Amino acid sequence: MGFQVSPSSDIYSEFDHWVVTGASGLLGANFLRVAAHPKRLLTGIFNKHPLALPGTRTIHADLLCSRQIIDSLDDLKPNVIFHFAAATNVDWCQAHQDEATKMNVDVTHNLVNWAELNGCLFVLMSTDSIFDGVTGAYIETSTPHPCNHYAATKWQAEQIVIDALDEYLVVRANIFGWNAQNKLSLAEWILTKLETKQEIPGFIDTTFAPLLVNTLSGLLIRMVEQGCRGVxxxxxxxxxSKHEFALETARTFNLSERLVLTAKLEDSELLAPRPLHTWLCADKLAHHLKIDLPTIRQELTQFKRLRDTGYTTTLKYAYKGSVVT
Ligand SMILES: NC(=O)c1ccc[n+]([C@@H]2O[C@H](COP(=O)([O-])OP(=O)(O)OC[C@H]3O[C@@H](n4cnc5c(N)ncnc54)[C@H](OP(=O)(O)O)[C@@H]3O)[C@@H](O)[C@H]2O)c1
Incomplete structure (x- = not known):
């Protein structure tokens, strides 16, 4: 059985209006599927990749057009903003630092200003890679030391939220899952390679503790509903390790483990430096929500179940394929 977090339906507000940026992204599209509920108005914002999701109004907006997005928020009047949109390609951010800062820092600043003026709860999705990855086992009060520009922008975004707002959630995680768009999360990439019998490098010098985006979505909803605030x-x-994660994916999908080779992230020639051991300790969350968090095996089992039950097909169908220019 896969691990599932269900939103607690008895405490839905009659008038919740949630705006979700990054609706066409890995987290956003799955979050909107999990969050859809008759008592909740959902507006998802996409930019270049239009999609249609049940129970959600999706609208186009370029968050870099700061005046346009403020006017849209004035019209929409959400009581919660889930800010998932970001420039997420780590090497692109390293090569385009000014643009990455505009997207990940300045856009957050603009949205946070609106939230502050309008008494709106603000939820920022952040990342395990704000830490230097030397020790792992990071808790919420561990000191971030970003080692690349993407991570630095995410840490700056966190500080903007924390400094400006009382009503906020900053949630750090590492994620995998099914994309609506034609791009591959780590687990999808592993699967695609193994299913076509191609060898892949599995990094043994890394440690992470990812969550399936569907699980994370359920957790975010419960955190909002149950009044969790802070980091x-x-x-x-x-x-x-990423090597073990690839092996566990192979086992879950009954594929050959022999295709997973041993490699070191340290030896790979990536543009941006990567932290090695970024795994997060989530005891605070488990304690606040009074739940047991899932194991990686449970998460991969659920990942497989989503494909076996047709969820992945309907999610892909939501993506309209054309690119807004
Ligand atoms: N993926 C991971 O492993 C990971 C790990 C930890 C934390 N996070 C964080 O989790 C959040 C979600 O990540 P993800 O993997 O779901 O992201 P993703 O799949 O790369 O999607 C990025 C989203 O941002 C939107 N976006 C980018 N530029 C925009 C703009 N100018 N205006 C409006 N929207 C824009 C994209 O819209 P279009 O595609 O429509 O242009 C897309 O919906 C991010 O904040 C990320 O930093 C991700």
């Missing part, structure tokens, strides 16, 4: 880590309970 939280969300993670699975079993920190593993």
């Amino acid at each position: 939280f880590h969300a993670a699975s309970t079993t920190p593993i």
Whole structure:
């Protein structure tokens, strides 16, 4: 059985209006599927990748057009903003630092200003990679030391939220799942390679504790509903290397483990430096929500179940394929 977090339906507000940026992204599209509920108005913002989701109004907006997005928020009047949109390609951010800062820092600043003026709860999705990755086991009060520009922008965005707002959630995680768009999360990439019998490098010098985006979505909803505020880590309970993660994916999908080769992230020639051991300790979250967080095996089992039950097909169908220019 996969691990599932269901929103607690008895405490839905009659008038919740949630605006979700990054609706076409890995987290956003799955979050909107999980969050859809008759008592909740959902507006998802996409930019270049239009999509249609049940129970959600999706609208186009370029968050870099700061005046346009403020006017839209004035019209929409949400009581919660989930800010998931970001420049997420780590090497692109390293090569385009000014643009990455505009997207990840300045856009957050603009949205936070609106939230502050309008008494709106603000939820920022952040990342385990704000830490230097030397020790792992990071808790919410560990000191971030970003080692690349993407991580630095996410840490700056966190500070903007924390400094300006009382009503906020900053949630750090590492994620995998099914994309609506034609791009591959780590687990999808592993699967695609193994299913076509291609060898892949599995990094043994890394440790992370990712969550399935669907699980994370349920957790975010519960955190909002149950009044969690502040900084939280969300993670699975079993920190593993990317090599072990690839092996576990192979086992879950009955594919050959022999295709997973041993490699070192340290030896790879990536543009941006990467932290090695970023696994997060999420005891605070488990304690606040009074739940047991899932193991990575449970998460991968659920990942497989989503495909076996047709969820992945309907999610892909939501993506309209054309690119807004
Ligand atoms: N993926 C990970 O492993 C990971 C790990 C930890 C934390 N996070 C954080 O989690 C959040 C979600 O990540 P993700 O993987 O779901 O992201 P993603 O799949 O890369 O999607 C990024 C989203 O941002 C939107 N976006 C980018 N530029 C925009 C603009 N100018 N105006 C409006 N929207 C814009 C994109 O819209 P279009 O595609 O429509 O242009 C897309 O919906 C991010 O904040 C990320 O930093 C991700």
